[in-house]
Amino acid sequence: MAASTKGWPASLWRETARPRPSFGEAGGSQRADVVIVGGGYTGLSAAQRFVERGLRPLIVEANGIGWAASGRNGGVVSPKFRFAIPDIARRHGLGVARRMAELGHEAVEAVEAAVRRNGIADADLAMTGNLRCAHSSGAFDALKAEARTMREDFGDETIRILDRDEVAEETGSQDFVGGVLVSHAGLIHPLNYALGLAEGVCGRGVGIWEGAPATAIRHDGSEVVVETPVGAIRAKHVLFATNGYSDLTPGTAAIRRSVIPFRSAMVATGPLPEELRARLLRHGRSYSETRRMMRWFRPYRDRLIFGGRGAFGKTDSKAAFDALERAMQRVFPDMEGVPVTHRWSGLVAMTLDAVPQIGRLDDRIAFALGYNGAGIAMASLMGRYAADVTLGDRPDLALLGPRKLPNVPFYSLREPAVRLTAGWYQFLDTIGR
Numbered sequence: 001m002a003a004s005t006k007g008w009p010a011s012l013w014r015e016t017a018r019p020r021p022s023f024g025e026a027g028g029s030q031r032a033d034v035v036i037v038g039g040g041y042t043g044l045s046a047a048q049r050f051v052e053r054g055l056r057p058l059i060v061e062a063n064g065i066g067w068a069a070s071g072r073n074g075g076v077v078s079p080k081f082r083f084a085i086p087d088i089a090r091r092h093g094l095g096v097a098r099r100m101a102e103l104g105h106e107a108v109e110a111v112e113a114a115v116r117r118n119g120i121a122d123a124d125l126a127m128t129g130n131l132r133c134a135h136s137s138g139a140f141d142a143l144k145a146e147a148r149t150m151r152e153d154f155g156d157e158t159i160r161i162l163d164r165d166e167v168a169e170e171t172g173s174q175d176f177v178g179g180v181l182v183s184h185a186g187l188i189h190p191l192n193y194a195l196g197l198a199e200g201v202c203g204r205g206v207g208i209w210e211g212a213p214a215t216a217i218r219h220d221g222s223e224v225v226v227e228t229p230v231g232a233i234r235a236k237h238v239l240f241a242t243n244g245y246s247d248l249t250p251g252t253a254a255i256r257r258s259v260i261p262f263r264s265a266m267v268a269t270g271p272l273p274e275e276l277r278a279r280l281l282r283h284g285r286s287y288s289e290t291r292r293m294m295r296w297f298r299p300y301r302d303r304l305i306f307g308g309r310g311a312f313g314k315t316d317s318k319a320a321f322d323a324l325e326r327a328m329q330r331v332f333p334d335m336e337g338v339p340v341t342h343r344w345s346g347l348v349a350m351t352l353d354a355v356p357q358i359g360r361l362d363d364r365i366a367f368a369l370g371y372n373g374a375g376i377a378m379a380s381l382m383g384r385y386a387a388d389v390t391l392g393d394r395p396d397l398a399l400l401g402p403r404k405l406p407n408v409p410f411y412s413l414r415e416p417a418v419r420l421t422a423g424w425y426q427f428l429d430t431i432g433r
């Protein structure tokens with residue numbers, strides 16, 4: 001069944017994407033070595049790795065390739081986790097922290113390698129770096145301390161501290177007191193990246209069923225059977241790669257309580273006048289803020305994209321997009337009068353400890369999810385490791401696993417809890433703490 005256009009966001013990425021490829025007929029009664037549930041970066045990267053290991057995987061995708069976060073995100077490719085590596089060193093020791101830092105860079109390399117291997121030129125991968133912009137002097141001090149530790153204790157030469165004037169010159173905004181530039185980072189067209197990965201694995205014989213939600217998964221002797229409305233697949237293994245969309249069907253009930261879905265939203269402007277293009281984000285990097293309720297921005301061709309927290313709950317809200325546009329105006333007052341042409345959002349998967357998770361439910365079923373909103377690079381890497389973990393390997397992934405699937409306590413209260421926490425963070429950001 002082909003992917004329908006129902007529920008696709010009206011994103012800039014969709015408007016500028018390559019024509020949608022066809023992955024052939026879905027359905028019937030099939031056999032595969034592994035069924036991968038979910039056709040985002042995690043599932044597609046896992047498929048590539050299974051093929052390298054001589055197996056025949058089949059991907060079932062409830063909607064279409066790139067329908068979810070992997071086709072909607074900001075396109076910021078970065079080695080960063082949601083926590084600072086020096087904090088990990090304090091809590092878990094230097095060895096674990098070093099491996100985590102290494103995994104961050106390995107993840108960016110996984111994207112570079114996948115783009116090269118599959119010849120995804122229209123992913124427009126540009127390794128221009130990421131600039132973290134400090135919103136207060138306290139935040140800048142913390143950034144500088146982290147940058148120095150990363151250089152001195154972890155030998156990270158990709159980091160440079162920028163003062164207030166340098167950040168103003170870089171961004172064209174007076175809103176920041178300084179920043180830290182990480183050079184091993186970049187920008188990508190997220191949907192073309194997902195479609196390019198899918199075409200790559202499809203060309204290597206991987207079956208891709210679009211419009212095929214896994215509605216039930218059951219063990220049958222030494223095999224696992226995955227049911228979808230268009231057919232059933234019998235396999236030796238199943239890998240869950242559904243991230244923030246793990247509650248679409250009862251088929252993923254086993255993992256859905258391990259993450260908290262959180263809506264992230266973006267707006268894109270129309271083409272900027274020449275004069276603004278020469279001044280704003282002139283080095284063509286990605287830029288993020290230090291606020292807890294982080295906002296970030298990037299150029300795309302002659303436009304500016306601005307992202308941050310979206311609406312709470314199951315759907316978008318005008319109020320959340322309006323708030324985002326007001327924030328954009330505050331950071332870039334010169335943009336007054338430039339129209340916003342696209343607004344869209346998607347779900348990311350938060351975990352309680354902010355660490356992505358990878359592991360096995362049993363010797364047949366594995367999972368990889370929980371990128372906490374920073375998953376282009378990490379899902380591209382974790383998908384590959386998830387394939388190894390599915391087959392029983394235990395790679396050294398430091399805090400990422402392999403580990404048991406954690407359950408979010410009081411899962412039914414997750415929405416009010418997220419609202420409360422977000423409100424508190426927003427308050428701290430407003431008062432500059």
Ligand SMILES: Cc1cc2nc3c(=O)[nH]c(=O)nc-3n(C[C@H](O)[C@H](O)[C@H](O)COP(=O)(O)OP(=O)(O)OC[C@H]3O[C@@H](n4cnc5c(N)ncnc54)[C@H](O)[C@@H]3O)c2cc1C
Pocket residue numbers: 037038039040041042043060061062063064065066067068069070071072073074075076077078212213214215241242243244245246247248249251252264265266307344345346347348368369371372373374375376377378379
């Ligand atoms: C608005 C937004 C901006 C973001 N910006 C960035 C950024 O700039 N940089 C960055 O690094 N990260 C960013 N992220 C996060 C990043 O996009 C995700 O971490 C990453 O795409 C996760 O990939 P995934 O394959 O694990 O999940 P997804 O891409 O979400 O894919 C999961 C797939 O599973 C499918 N599925 C669910 N249930 C079933 C079922 N039962 N049967 C079959 N299929 C099923 C869904 O249809 C979906 O296609 C952003 C996310 C959003 C939403």
